[in-house]
Amino acid sequence: MSSGQQVLLKLRKMIISGELEGGSRIAEIPTAELLNVSRQPVRMAFRLLEQEGLLLKNPTRGYTVREISENLIRDALEVRGVLEGLAAKKLAEQGITTEQQEKLKHCIVEIEKLFAEKSEFNDDDIEKYHNLNVIFHDVIIQASQNIALMQALAKNNQLPMASAQALTYDSNKPLSEYQRLHYAHLQHCSIYDALLHRQAGRAESLMREHSSVVLLGETVRAIFTNQAE
Numbered sequence: 280m281s282s283g284q285q286v287l288l289k290l291r292k293m294i295i296s297g298e299l300e301g302g303s304r305i306a307e308i309p310t311a312e313l314l315n316v317s318r319q320p321v322r323m324a325f326r327l328l329e330q331e332g333l334l335l336k337n338p339t340r341g342y343t344v345r346e347i348s349e350n351l352i353r354d355a356l357e358v359r360g361v362l363e364g365l366a367a368k369k370l371a372e373q374g375i376t377t378e379q380q381e382k383l384k385h386c387i388v389e390i391e392k393l394f395a396e397k398s399e400f401n402d403d404d405i406e407k408y409h410n411l412n413v414i415f416h417d418v419i420i421q422a423s424q425n426i427a428l429m430q431a432l433a434k435n436n437q438l439p440m441a442s443a444q445a446l447t448y449d450s451n452k453p454l455s456e457y458q459r460l461h462y463a464h465l466q467h468c469s470i471y472d473a474l475l476h477r478q479a480g481r482a483e484s485l486m487r488e489h490s491s492v493v494l495l496g497e498t499v500r501a502i503f504t505n506q507a508e
């Protein structure tokens with residue numbers, strides 16, 4: 280895994296877990312020193328975390344860690360589920376093309392190889408899973424050919440943890456995280472099958488379920504537990 284991706288995952292986890300408190304300022308140099316990396320991967324991670332809604336860019340310099348709440352994440356994921364479900368429904372209704380079918384099948388086959396070869400994931404496996412997962416979602420969204428839907432989804436993706444890009448993985452709980460990602464992969468397979476057979480209602484409901492909190496993993500669920508205590 281690239282140093283930039285490692286820094287991104289680390290910072291995302293620190294923000295979600297509350298190790299970096301909401302409302303606190305964060306800058307490149309101190310963060311680079313904290314993580315013992317150069318400024319370049321930190322700069323890249325900051326930009327991506329801003330896109331994910333976890334950091335807010337300050338008017339002058341640096342960023343502020345966004346306040347994250349259970350309700351905000353749940354609401355954003357609910358909206359994502361509705362929008363991605365609609366995209367899957369539209370695609371099933373219009374029929375999937377050969378090119379779209381090949382792209383989705385490629386993602387499924389390559390992810391299946393990861394689970395066939397490993398019982399736990401290392402950094403490279405996580406990065407590969409992440410990239411294929413993003414492609415899978417993007418193919419369905421773009422194939423819906425619904426500009427209003429795509430614009431609404433892009434706006435919603437700016438909220439914390441709403442985007443498919445915002446994959447979390449708690450390396451301290453490798454078994455449960457492995458099982459979570461495998462379940463998500465099985466959902467991909469079911470969604471693909473529904474699209475192939477033009478089962479619009481089934482494709483929509485599966486996609487909505489797929490966008491639920493189960494994809495966030497132990498790190499995000501810890502937020503809810505801590506807030507309840």
